[in-house]
Amino acid sequence: MGNKIRLGIIYGGKTSEHEVSLLTALSIMKAVDKNKYEVQPIYVQMDGTWLKGGPIADQVLESVNVLRLDGGVSPSSNDQEKQGQITHVGNQSLVGKPANVMSIHQEVDVIFPVIHGPNGEDGTVQGLLELAGIPYVGTGVMASAVGMDKLMMKNVFAQAGLDQVQYMGFLRSQIERDVASVMNQIEQKLGYPCFVKPANMGSSVGITKAKDRDDLRRALELACKFDRRIIVEEFIKAREVEIGVLGNEELHTSVIGEVIAAKEFYDYEAKYKGGGTDLKIPADLPQQVADRIAEMAKTAFQALDGSGLSRVDFFYDEENDRVVINEVNTMPGFTPFSMYPMLFAEAGIPYAELIDRLVQLGLERYEEKQRNIVAAEELE
Structure with a gap:
C-alpha cells in the first residue's frame, strides 16, 4: 500500500440525499489523518455519471462546491478542457475526469462510500465494489439492501424477535388503483395518527404524520413519488432514542442519544436545516433500559449481518416500560455534528x-472474505 493508504471516497449519487452526501464527504476529507491517508474523491453526479478528482494528500477543503467536480472553474487550455473541469483549492486543483470502477481499482486501496439513500446505501454500490474486488467501509450487499428497505427490515426484525410497532405495506399500484380501499384498511388496523413512508428512502424524506383521512390521502400520494413500496406504521407515544454500533463480529455500542424534536417528528428539515430540534447526549435513561437498547441494537445488527457501522433507532415508551425498534441506518449521517459520530465522541x-477504525474494519472484512473458496478445484 506504500507509505499512505489510498482512501477513495464515493459521494453524491442519484438520490434526493445528494447534498447530505456532499456534506458527509467534505467532513471526512477535512478530518482524515493526512499523515496516514491520501484521499481520492469520486463524485457521482445526479445523472449517474462518475467523475474522479485529483488525489488529496494534504489540502484542507473548506467548501462543498470544491467537491462538485463537474462545476468548477473552466480551465484555459484545450487539453485541460478535454480532461474535465477544474475546481481550485488554494494553489491545488481537483480535476473532474470521467471514472469507471476498474480504473478506480488501480488507484485506491479501500473505498469509503458515503452516498445516502437509494443507488448508494441500498447495496448497489456495494455490489459494484464486490465485483471489482475493492475493499470498502460499511455493510455488505445484503445488509445494505435489507437495511434500506423498511418493509424487508421489519420482516427481519420480526424473525429476530425484536418488538416493533404494527405496520402495513402497500404497492404504489395498489394505492393508485384503489386508494379508498387502502385507506380503509389503514384506518381499521392502525387508526390515526399514523406515519406514511416510502419503503426505500432515508433522512426522513417523503415521510408524513397523517392525522385524518385527508392527511392520509396526501401522505400516500407524497410517498408514492419516492418509491413503489410504501409502509404505514402505527403511532405510539414514546421518546425517540438512537445508538451507534461499531464493528464486524466483535461489536461495540456508543452511548445513547435522544432526539427531542421541535416539530411533530424528526423530519429532513429538522435533521439538516436546524429548526430547534435538540439532541440530548447522553440520553437520560434508567441503566436497565440503556442496557436493553444496547443488546437489541446488537441483535438487529447481527440479524442483518451488518459490518462496520450502523445507527439503530428506537422508541422508548416510558409509561409501559417498552422499548420498540424503529429502524437501522447502515450509512448514517456522518458529519461531526451528525448523531452517529457525536454518540461515539461521547463514548471516547x-x-x-x-x-x-471504520477503514480498518473495512479492510479486515475484505481479508476475511478472501478466505472463502470460490472454485471446487481449490479443495483438491
Whole structure:
C-alpha cells in the first residue's frame, strides 16, 4: 500500500440525499489523518455519471462546491478542457475526469462510500465494489439492501424477535388503483395518527404524520413519488432514542442519544436545516433500559449481518416500560455534528479516530472474505 493508504471516497449519487452526501464527504476529507491517508474523491453526479478528482494528500477543503467536480472553474487550455473541469483549492486543483470502477481499482486501496439513500446505501454500490474486488467501509450487499428497505427490515426484525410497532405495506399500484380501499384498511388496523413512508428512502424524506383521512390521502400520494413500496406504521407515544454500533463480529455500542424534536417528528428539515430540534447526549435513561437498547441494537445488527457501522433507532415508551425498534441506518449521517459520530465522541472515540477504525474494519472484512473458496478445484 506504500507509505499512505489510498482512501477513495464515493459521494453524491442519484438520490434526493445528494447534498447530505456532499456534506458527509467534505467532513471526512477535512478530518482524515493526512499523515496516514491520501484521499481520492469520486463524485457521482445526479445523472449517474462518475467523475474522479485529483488525489488529496494534504489540502484542507473548506467548501462543498470544491467537491462538485463537474462545476468548477473552466480551465484555459484545450487539453485541460478535454480532461474535465477544474475546481481550485488554494494553489491545488481537483480535476473532474470521467471514472469507471476498474480504473478506480488501480488507484485506491479501500473505498469509503458515503452516498445516502437509494443507488448508494441500498447495496448497489456495494455490489459494484464486490465485483471489482475493492475493499470498502460499511455493510455488505445484503445488509445494505435489507437495511434500506423498511418493509424487508421489519420482516427481519420480526424473525429476530425484536418488538416493533404494527405496520402495513402497500404497492404504489395498489394505492393508485384503489386508494379508498387502502385507506380503509389503514384506518381499521392502525387508526390515526399514523406515519406514511416510502419503503426505500432515508433522512426522513417523503415521510408524513397523517392525522385524518385527508392527511392520509396526501401522505400516500407524497410517498408514492419516492418509491413503489410504501409502509404505514402505527403511532405510539414514546421518546425517540438512537445508538451507534461499531464493528464486524466483535461489536461495540456508543452511548445513547435522544432526539427531542421541535416539530411533530424528526423530519429532513429538522435533521439538516436546524429548526430547534435538540439532541440530548447522553440520553437520560434508567441503566436497565440503556442496557436493553444496547443488546437489541446488537441483535438487529447481527440479524442483518451488518459490518462496520450502523445507527439503530428506537422508541422508548416510558409509561409501559417498552422499548420498540424503529429502524437501522447502515450509512448514517456522518458529519461531526451528525448523531452517529457525536454518540461515539461521547463514548471516547473522536471523529478522526472513528474514520480510521471504520477503514480498518473495512479492510479486515475484505481479508476475511478472501478466505472463502470460490472454485471446487481449490479443495483438491
